[in-house]
Amino acid sequence: MKLFDVYPLFDVNIVKGKGCKVWDDKGQEYLDLYGGHAVISIGHCHPHYVEMMTKQLNALGFYSNSVINKLQVQLAERLGKASGYEDYQFFMINSGAEANENALKLASFYNGRTRVLSSDKAFHGRTSLAVEVTNNPKIIAPINDNGHVTYLPLNDLDAWVKEIKKGDVCAVIVECIQGVGGIRMVTKEFLQGLRKACDEYNTVLICDEIQCGYGRSGKFFAHQHLDVKPDLITVAKGIGNGFPVAGLLIAPKFTPVYGQLGTTFGGNHMACTAGLAVLDVMEQENLVANAGEVGDYIMRKLKEANLPHITDIRGRGLMIGIELDCPHKEIRSKLVFEQHVFTGCSGTNVLRLLPPLCLTKAEADDFIVRLKTVLTNA
Numbered sequence: 001m002k003l004f005d006v007y008p009l010f011d012v013n014i015v016k017g018k019g020c021k022v023w024d025d026k027g028q029e030y031l032d033l034y035g036g037h038a039v040i041s042i043g044h045c046h047p048h049y050v051e052m053m054t055k056q057l058n059a060l061g062f063y064s065n066s067v068i069n070k071l072q073v074q075l076a077e078r079l080g081k082a083s084g085y086e087d088y089q090f091f092m093i094n095s096g097a098e099a100n101e102n103a104l105k106l107a108s109f110y111n112g113r114t115r116v117l118s119s120d121k122a123f124h125g126r127t128s129l130a131v132e133v134t135n136n137p138k139i140i141a142p143i144n145d146n147g148h149v150t151y152l153p154l155n156d157l158d159a160w161v162k163e164i165k166k167g168d169v170c171a172v173i174v175e176c177i178q179g180v181g182g183i184r185m186v187t188k189e190f191l192q193g194l195r196k197a198c199d200e201y202n203t204v205l206i207c208d209e210i211q212c213g214y215g216r217s218g219k220f221f222a223h224q225h226l227d228v229k230p231d232l233i234t235v236a237k238g239i240g241n242g243f244p245v246a247g248l249l250i251a252p253k254f255t256p257v258y259g260q261l262g263t264t265f266g267g268n269h270m271a272c273t274a275g276l277a278v279l280d281v282m283e284q285e286n287l288v289a290n291a292g293e294v295g296d297y298i299m300r301k302l303k304e305a306n307l308p309h310i311t312d313i314r315g316r317g318l319m320i321g322i323e324l325d326c327p328h329k330e331i332r333s334k335l336v337f338e339q340h341v342f343t344g345c346s347g348t349n350v351l352r353l354l355p356p357l358c359l360t361k362a363e364a365d366d367f368i369v370r371l372k373t374v375l376t377n378a
Helices: 047-059 070-083 096-111 128-132 157-164 188-201 222-226 269-284 287-305 328-337 361-376
Strands: 014-018 021-024 029-032 089-093 115-119 149-152 169-175 204-208 232-235 246-250 310-316 319-324 344-346 350-353
Touching: 029 361, 047 269, 070 089, 070 246, 070 269, 089 096, 096 128, 096 169, 096 204, 096 232, 096 246, 115 157, 149 157, 157 169, 157 188, 169 188, 188 204, 188 222, 269 287, 287 310, 287 319, 287 361, 328 344, 328 350, 328 361
Parallel strands: 115 149, 115 169, 169 204, 204 232
Antiparallel strands: 014 021, 021 029, 089 246, 232 246, 310 319, 319 350, 344 350
16 A cells, blocks of 8 residues: 655655754754644754653543543633633634634534635635635535635725625634735734624634644734734644644633534543643743744844845744745755755745744744855755
8 A cells, every 4th residue: 555645745754853953864954944834833842742741641642522631621721821812712623624614613503604704815724614715726625615605805804894794604714824825914904894894793703823823923823913802713733733733712602512513532631731731831931922033033134135036025923924036846945955944835936934933043044044045046
C-alpha cells in the first residue's frame, strides 16, 4: 500500500525540533517561519509541554466524554481568563474544520435558518459545512455544494448588510485575518457594522480564529483589535502546539441541549493537557506580547530593507504576508533548499509567515538576511 498522493511535498524529512528550529534526518538545521500551518505556538518540543504531556500519558491517555473530566473544566476556566471571555461556554473537538462545522450547526439550531454569508477567498476547512463556506470550488465536492452560502467581497459592508436585512441569514462567518486568502485583514468599520446588523436581525456572528487567534496577532484573538465580541469563536491550531485540539467559544445566549453536539475524541485527557501546557508557557513567557512586538519588528525591517520583488508587506503580529511580483514557488524552494528556511504561501505570489510565537528579533534578522539573498538573486 502507498500513500494517497494529495500533497506537493518538499523532499525533506523533518525529525527533530526545538523552539523555532527544526532538523532533517541528515542533520541540516532549518529556521521555521511557518510553524506547521500556524500550529506550533509555543515552539517545538518546549520542555514544560513535553513534561506535562509525558506525565499525563503515564497516568491516563484517554477516556470518553461519558464521565467527568476535570481537565476540561480547568482548560475552559484558564482559556476564559486568558482571552477575556470568562462568561462564555466552551465545547472541545479535534480540528479547525470541526470547530467551524459545529459553530454553523449551533447557529442553525439557534435561529432555525439555513443561509450563511462568507467572504471571497475565505478558507474555513474541509468537512461538509466548513468546506461549503470556503470560497474554493476546487475543493467543494458536488455533495457539499448545497446552495447554502452567499460569498461576498471582504470589507464591503453594504453588500453584507443588504443580505442580512433579508432576514433569512443564519450566520455570517469571517476570518479577521485571512490566511489562505493572502493575509487580508478585516477592517474595524466592517466587523462593527456586521455586529450591529447581526444583532438587529438575529443573525449569528462567527469569528474564525483558527489561524489568526491564540495570540498570533498580538492580542489573544485578532477580532479584539477591532472591539467586537462575536457570538461564536472557533479555535484550533495553536491551542495544542501540535496535538490535535480545537474548540468553540459560545456566547451565554446559547443554551446547551444534551446530544445536540458530540465528539468521541474531543476534549480527551491528552488534548486538555496540551491546551493547559500551552497556556502555561504563553503566560510565563509573555508570548502574546512577543508576537506583537516581533511581528511589528519584522514588518518594519522588511520595509526598511526595500528588497527586490516585494510589492507589499501586510499582517498583524506574527501573521505576515509578503506579496511578490513573481510566483512564490521558486522563491520558497530556494528558501528551503539554499537558505534552509520554511515559509508558507497564499495564492500564487504571497509568502506567508506563521512562526512560533517565541520567535526572537535575532531570528527575525536572520530570516531577513536569508530572504534578501534569495530575492537579490531571483
